[in-house]
Amino acid sequence: MMPKARGAARGELGAGSRTEPVSFWSxxxxxxxxxxxxxxxxxxxxxxxxxxxxxxERAANLLTNPERAEPGGFRYDWSVGEDLGxxxxxxxxxxxxxFIVLCGMSQMYAINEQRPSDETISExxxxxxxxxxxxxxxxxxxNLDNEESLLLLLSSCVEFPHPPTTxxxxxxxxxxxxxxxxxxxxxxxxxxxxxxxxxxxxxLESAAEYSKASAQMLATLEGATAPAAxxxxxxxxxxxxxxxxxxxxxxxxxxxxxxxxxxxFARNWVFRIKPASKRPMLQGRYDLNVEFLRIMSEVxxxxxxxLCLYVVPLNPRAENPYVAEQYGAFKQWIEGFCRQHAxxxxxxxxxxxxxxxxxxxxGPDYKHFKGEGHRVTADALLRxxxxxxxxxxxxxxxx
Amino acid sequence: MIFTSYSYVYFLAAAYVLHWSIPGAWRKPFLxxxxxxxxxxxxxxxxxxxLGLSLFNWAFGRWMGRREDNARLLWLGIGANLVPLLxxxxxxxxxxxxxxxxxxTGLPCDLQVPPILxxxxxxxxxxxxxxxxxxxxxxxxxxxxxxxxxxxxxxWPQLIAGPIIRPGEIRAQILSRRILSYDDVSIGCRRIxxxxxxxxxxxxxxxPFVDQVFAAGAAPHMVDGVVGTLAFGLQIYFDFSAYxxxxxxxxxxxxxxxxxxxxxxxxxxxxxxxxxxxxxxLSRWIKDYVFTPLFFTFRTRPRLAxxxxxxxxxxxxxxxxxxxxxxxxxxxxxxxxxxxxxxLRGFFPESGVVGTAGRRLRRVAxxxxxxxxxxxxxxxxxxxxxxxxxxxxxxxxxxEGGLHPxxxxxxxxxxxxxxxxxxxxxxxxxxxxxxxxxxxxxxxxVERWVRxxxxxxxILAVIVFDKSARAFVYFQF
Numbered sequence: 001m002m003p004k005a006r007g008a009a010r011g012e013l014g015a016g017s018r019t020e021p022v023s024f025w026s027x028x029x030x031x032x033x034x035x036x037x038x039x040x041x042x043x044x045x046x047x048x049x050x051x052x053x054x055x056x057e058r059a060a061n062l063l064t065n066p067e068r069a070e071p072g073g074f075r076y077d078w079s080v081g082e083d084l085g086x087x088x089x090x091x092x093x094x095x096x097x098x099f100i101v102l103c104g105m106s107q108m109y110a111i112n113e114q115r116p117s118d119e120t121i122s123e124x125x126x127x128x129x130x131x132x133x134x135x136x137x138x139x140x141x142x143n144l145d146n147e148e149s150l151l152l153l154l155s156s157c158v159e160f161p162h163p164p165t166t167x168x169x170x171x172x173x174x175x176x177x178x179x180x181x182x183x184x185x186x187x188x189x190x191x192x193x194x195x196x197x198x199x200x201x202x203x204l205e206s207a208a209e210y211s212k213a214s215a216q217m218l219a220t221l222e223g224a225t226a227p228a229a230x231x232x233x234x235x236x237x238x239x240x241x242x243x244x245x246x247x248x249x250x251x252x253x254x255x256x257x258x259x260x261x262x263x264x265f266a267r268n269w270v271f272r273i274k275p276a277s278k279r280p281m282l283q284g285r286y287d288l289n290v291e292f293l294r295i296m297s298e299v300x301x302x303x304x305x306x307l308c309l310y311v312v313p314l315n316p317r318a319e320n321p322y323v324a325e326q327y328g329a330f331k332q333w334i335e336g337f338c339r340q341h342a343x344x345x346x347x348x349x350x351x352x353x354x355x356x357x358x359x360x361x362x363g364p365d366y367k368h369f370k371g372e373g374h375r376v377t378a379d380a381l382l383r384x385x386x387x388x389x390x391x392x393x394x395x396x397x398x399x
Numbered sequence: 400m401i402f403t404s405y406s407y408v409y410f411l412a413a414a415y416v417l418h419w420s421i422p423g424a425w426r427k428p429f430l431x432x433x434x435x436x437x438x439x440x441x442x443x444x445x446x447x448x449x450l451g452l453s454l455f456n457w458a459f460g461r462w463m464g465r466r467e468d469n470a471r472l473l474w475l476g477i478g479a480n481l482v483p484l485l486x487x488x489x490x491x492x493x494x495x496x497x498x499x500x501x502x503x504t505g506l507p508c509d510l511q512v513p514p515i516l517x518x519x520x521x522x523x524x525x526x527x528x529x530x531x532x533x534x535x536x537x538x539x540x541x542x543x544x545x546x547x548x549x550x551x552x553x554x555w556p557q558l559i560a561g562p563i564i565r566p567g568e569i570r571a572q573i574l575s576r577r578i579l580s581y582d583d584v585s586i587g588c589r590r591i592x593x594x595x596x597x598x599x600x601x602x603x604x605x606x607p608f609v610d611q612v613f614a615a616g617a618a619p620h621m622v623d624g625v626v627g628t629l630a631f632g633l634q635i636y637f638d639f640s641a642y643x644x645x646x647x648x649x650x651x652x653x654x655x656x657x658x659x660x661x662x663x664x665x666x667x668x669x670x671x672x673x674x675x676x677x678x679x680x681l682s683r684w685i686k687d688y689v690f691t692p693l694f695f696t697f698r699t700r701p702r703l704a705x706x707x708x709x710x711x712x713x714x715x716x717x718x719x720x721x722x723x724x725x726x727x728x729x730x731x732x733x734x735x736x737x738x739x740x741x742x743l744r745g746f747f748p749e750s751g752v753v754g755t756a757g758r759r760l761r762r763v764a765x766x767x768x769x770x771x772x773x774x775x776x777x778x779x780x781x782x783x784x785x786x787x788x789x790x791x792x793x794x795x796x797x798x799e800g801g802l803h804p805x806x807x808x809x810x811x812x813x814x815x816x817x818x819x820x821x822x823x824x825x826x827x828x829x830x831x832x833x834x835x836x837x838x839x840x841x842x843x844x845v846e847r848w849v850r851x852x853x854x855x856x857x858i859l860a861v862i863v864f865d866k867s868a869r870a871f872v873y874f875q876f
Contacts, residue, residue, distance in 0.1 A: 027581040033588075035851030036858070043859060177808060179611070183866075211616055219614070238405040248862055255863045267813065284618050284805035 040248075047247040047255070054254055076102075076122050076138025080109055081148075084139075084188040088159065091137050095160035098393045099135040100125075102381075103152050104170035107312055108140035110368040112358020118371030124378035134165070134393050141185075145178035146171075146292035147216060151185055151199070153296055157303045158198045165392040166306040168385060169296070170348075172367075173311075173322055173330050176289040177282050181220045190224040206295050213291035275361055276319040281326045293334075297341050306392040308385045309338055310346040313377055317354035318366035346384040352376045400440045402645040403598050403865065410437065415652055419579050426577070427546050430554060430653065437555040438519070445518040448483060449553060455479060456528045457548040460541035469536045476532040484525040487517050492721030520559035522718055524552065526684055531566050533688055539566055547573050554655070556646040560639070562660040562680040569655065577654030590648030592854065595861045597641035601818065604864070605634040608811040612791065615783045620800025623807050624778075624791045630815045631781045632774045633822065636664065639678070665773075666826045668765035669747035670735040673773055685715045705741060709733030719780070724788055728779040735772050 028034075075094065077087040102108060102122040111118050119127070122138030129136055139152045149169055157163040181189070189195055203217035243250040267273065293309075300307035311331055314320050320327075331347060338345030356373035358365045369377075382389075400407050414433045418426055439446040459476045463469045485493075491512060498508040531551075535541045542548035550573055557564055612619050612627025619627060643660035650657045660679050667673035674682040690711035697703050709730060716729020739747045747765045748758060775792075782788035793799070804812065836842050 024579055024581050028584070031581070031585065032847075032851045032854060036854050039851060039855035040858065043855065180607075215614065215616055219610075235404050235406050238409060242405055248859070252862050252865065256866075259863055267810070279809075280803060282805055282808065283620070283800070283803070284623070285808075287618075 044246055044248045047251045051247065051251045051254060075126050075136070076109060076120060076140065079184065080106075081141025081144070081182055082184045084155075084184055085191060088188075091139075092160055094135045094137055095156075095162070095164070097135050098133055099137055099160070099164050100129070100166040100168060100389055100392075101137050101139055101152070101156045101164045102168045102170075103139045103144070103149050104312065105140060105144045105172050105175055105367075106142040107172070107367055107369070108138055108170065111374065112360075112365060112368050112370045115371055119374060121374045121378045121381065124375055125382060128378070128382055129389070132390070132393075134389065137164075141182065143175055143178050144172075145175050145180070146289040146296065147179065147213070147220065148181055148185055150202075150292050150296050150299065151181060151189065153299060153305070153307075154198050154202065155188070155192075155195055157299070157305060158194045159192055163303050163305050166308060166385070166389045167300055168308045168310070168381065170312040171293070171309055171334060173327050174279055176286045176330070177279065179216065179285050179288055181224075186220070186224045189220070196221070196225070202295065202299060206291075206298075210291040210295055212288050213295055216288060275363065275366060276321055278323055279321045280323050281330075290333075293337070297337075297343055301341075306344070306388055308344040308346075308388060309334065310348050310381065310384070312367070313348045313350070313352040313369070313373070313380075315352070315354060315357040315364055315366045315369075316350055317357065318364035320366045344385055344388045346380070348377065348380050348384075351380045400437055402642060402649075403595055403861075406440070411649060411652075418653055423576050427550050427573075431546060431549045434550075434553040434555040434558060438553070438558060441519050442516070448518055448521075449524060449558075452480065452483065452524065452528055453549055453552040454545075456531055456552065457542060457545055460532055460535045460548075461543065463532065464535050464541040473532055473536040477529050480525050480528045480532070483518075484521055487515055487521055489721045490515055523561050523563060524558060526563055526681075526688075526718070527552065530563070530684060530688055534566055542566070542570070542573075554650070556649040556655075557657060560642050560646075561678075562643060562646065562657050563684050564657060564680065565684075568658055572655050580654065583651045583654055587648040587651035590644045590651065592648075592857055592861070594641040594644030594648060596857055597637040597644065599861050600864045602634050602637035602641060603866070604814065605630045605637070605818070608807060608815060609634050609781065611806045611811075613781050613783065613787065615787055617787075617790075618805060619791055619794045620803060620805040621794050621798045622800065622802060622804040622812065624795040624799075626804070626807055626812050626815050628774055628778050628781075628791065628795070629819055630811075632665075632777045633815065633818050635777065635780075636661070636822075663826050663829075665770055665822065666766065667769050667773075668762045669769055670732065670739045670772065671747070673769055674732070674736070681715070685711050689714055705737040708736050708740075712736065723785050724779045724782055727785065727788075728776050731776045731779060735776075 073090055074087070075091075077084050077091065079087055102125060108122060109120050111120065120138060122136050122140075126136035137156075139156070141148065153167050153169075156167065189199060199217060199221055203214045203221065206217070207214040239249070243252075248255075297307055299305075311334065331349070335345055335347065337343070352369055352373045353376070354364075356376055357369045360366075360368065400410060410433075414430075418429055418433075421429060435446055435450070438449060456476070459472075459479070463472050463476065466472065491514075494510050494512055498510055501508040531541075542551060551564075551566060551569060609627055609631045611617065612623050613631070640661040647657045647659070658680055662676040662679065664673055664677035667676050690707055693707040693710065694704055697707070710733070712733030713726055713729040716725040716727070716732070719725045719728070746761070746768075748761045778791050779785075779788050782791060
């Protein structure tokens with residue numbers, strides 16, 4: 001029989017293992033555990049240093065600095081999809097007046113060889129249109145897919161004081177390979193009951209005609225509203241509390257991104273993958289993105305928003321990763337789709353001259369330009385869609 | 400509370416410290432209380448169901464144990480255990496199937512049954528309760544003290560998804576006082592870390608790829624079908640063996656040794672060997688409590704044995720979920736077992752037999768065929784409906800899309816292939832490498848330095864790759 005007294009129970013701690021006479025504590029301190037604890041503490045210290053350096057680098061980066069030196073403050077989602085909720089109040093201030101939304105992928109905000117006076121496409125358009133009383137809000141994120149652009153369209157309609165007059169969307173062929181909604185947008189969706197309702201209603205209304213997109217939207221909704229994803233749940237609060245105590249946990253998002261980047265470069269190195277390596281279309285994903293574009297046109301029409309689509313500019317000097325026939329077929333389809341649904345459309349593929357583009361991974365960047373490219377694209381958009389924007393602002397039926 | 404959640408880490412740490420700090424006499428009640436807290440964090444109402452079933456089985460077992468003729472009583476006990484399972488898990492399936500049959504006769508049938516929330520782990524604790532009563536009826540001494548039985552039934556590491564523990568496997572441990580041991584702490588922590596790595600880094604990485612291919616209405620090409628199926632085979636193995644690792648490791652921290660549940664299943668050289676390596680506690684349960692009684696009842700007709708084998712595996716499939724896909728998955732495995740033991744008896748090698756090159760070749764061939772057959776079965780297991788399973792199977796069999804995927808990106812294919820090859824290498828190389836290292840004189844000294852670094856890197860990997868606590872696949876059963 002084992003002793004039952006409290007003291008005896010305590011004595012068991014020192015009584016050691018059942019197989020060896022050496023005490024429990026002695027073995028514990030001579031084993032791996034103290035070293036693991038020590039290394040863990042060291043890793044936390046390194047995480048602090050690493051993240052401090054990262055924050056310093058980010059602060060110097062135009063893209064993710066909300067405090068950029070500009071009198072009016074930022075005019076686009078500076079978090080580029082990471083934390084739209086934090087940008088939203090400032091953007092909502094702009095949306096008090098008539099406004100249009102420019103939506104798209106990294107081309108919208110990335111500036112190669114940036115100079116202090118450089119501005120993004122949406123900022124240049126805002127400069128041009130704000131004297132007329134129309135503001136331009138930039139909502140962009142890297143590799144934005146069409147489900148996400150639908151989410152941004154619905155967000156603009158439901159979460160701003162009033163819907164935008166025009167929603168300009170730069171469609172990029174290789175983004176038709178992407179599906180799903182990133183965590184930053186998912187969190188934005190979760191926190192907004194009106195948007196959640198609009199998302200669900202759109203999914204259900206689209207079920208008959210666009211079954212794949214509807215199922216995908218419902219899956220997104222399920223993911224967004226899952227208890228594990230909720231920061232206010234016990235689990236969410238424990239994670240936040242642990243992050244306050246352990247720098248390693250606080251930095252896990254950044255470390256994960258760094259690990260993914262390392263894997264990305266390792267893959268490129270092993271398989272000799274370059275920016276121009278061909279990325280064939282993925283039929284299932286392409287079809288899903290097509291369904292989302294169709295839903296976007298219907299949502300915009302229902303809500304009185306003038307949807308304008310354009311094919312994003314590409315560097316004429318750089319080899320792009322598209323299979324030529326597939327890209328040609330895509331452009332033909334989108335043009336036909338826009339004609340059929342009376343959606344204003346422009347193919348800006350070759351609008352930006354080769355000198356306005358930057359470099360990437362040792363070669364010409366096929367998709368991101370310098371400040372000059374932003375200016376040229378903004379001018380082209382104003383030239384092509386200006387009449388639609390002005391008509392829709394006046395409410396003359398362009399919607 | 401999911402095993403890889405931060406809630407569980409804090410819960411486990413608190414339970415561990417408290418358990419070993421309080422007097423020995425309080426430890427069992429403490430573990431029972433902690434187990435109920437663990438269970439009730441999901442849905443406290445169903446804590447009463449667990450308690451009710453536990454009280455019934457304990458009282459019934461004791462009563463039955465005192466009687467000589469307990470065969471009829473046993474059926475009563477099994478029936479009582481099955482009622483909640485049938486209600487919560489199979490009501491919809493049975494009513495829908497009944498309705499379909501009625502509609503086939505031309506009569507109208509439209510039943511509106513409100514959704515029923517499935518109590519977490521009901522399949523596992525029901526099977527455990529039934530096994531207890533069967534063992535008691537067969538002569539096993541029932542637990543006399545309620546707290547012993549409550550701990551056996553509710554101890555949280557095995558409560559939700561096994562391992563399914565038989566009373567004989569844990570009785571002695573429950574009846575004797577557990578002692579804090581360094582070996583238990585060391586082994587327990589290592590198993591928990593191994594489980595966390597398998598779940599967070601491997602299984603959860605594969606989950607989105609699998610979800611894309613097996614989404615209802617998805618139109619996969621051949622490449623998507625093959626890679627998606629392979630990915631699910633890996634995901635369910637990493638996921639479920641991770642759960643078992645964490646369960647076994649957690650129990651070990653409190654001084655309890657649970658039976659193993661997995662032993663490199665994809666190394667099996669025959670379907671029979673696969674089931675001796677995969678979800679071992681369930682396959683033993685099915686063998687001892689379904690197949691053997693059926694075979695024994697009809698022992699005068701030994702030719703019917705294949706039929707009982709197929710029936711037992713169909714029940715195994717049906718236990719996993721109230722869907723025809725699971726029944727078909729069970730039947731598929733039943734058929735594999737029957738065929739491998741009858742028509743292809745000569746093809747699959749006897750397990751453990753090694754020797755000539757010819758035999759080795761047979762083992763390799765057996766392993767390849769078993770791997771392909773088992774993975775083909777996963778299509779049925781994972782697909783949301785028979786139609787979706789047929790769609791994936793058709794895409795593979797007709798080589799739809801050639802080598803062009805429709806759903807999966809190149810990265811996903813690369814990750815799945817690398818993981819698959821990695822698992823193969825580890826499975827094949829694990830034994831020889833371990834033996835080779837053991838023969839190196841300097842190995843213990845090197846290991847002393849390498850182990851803390853390796854463990855720290857693994858902990859770092861779990862922290863970095865963890866996004867949110869994703870539920871284990873087997874929670875739905």
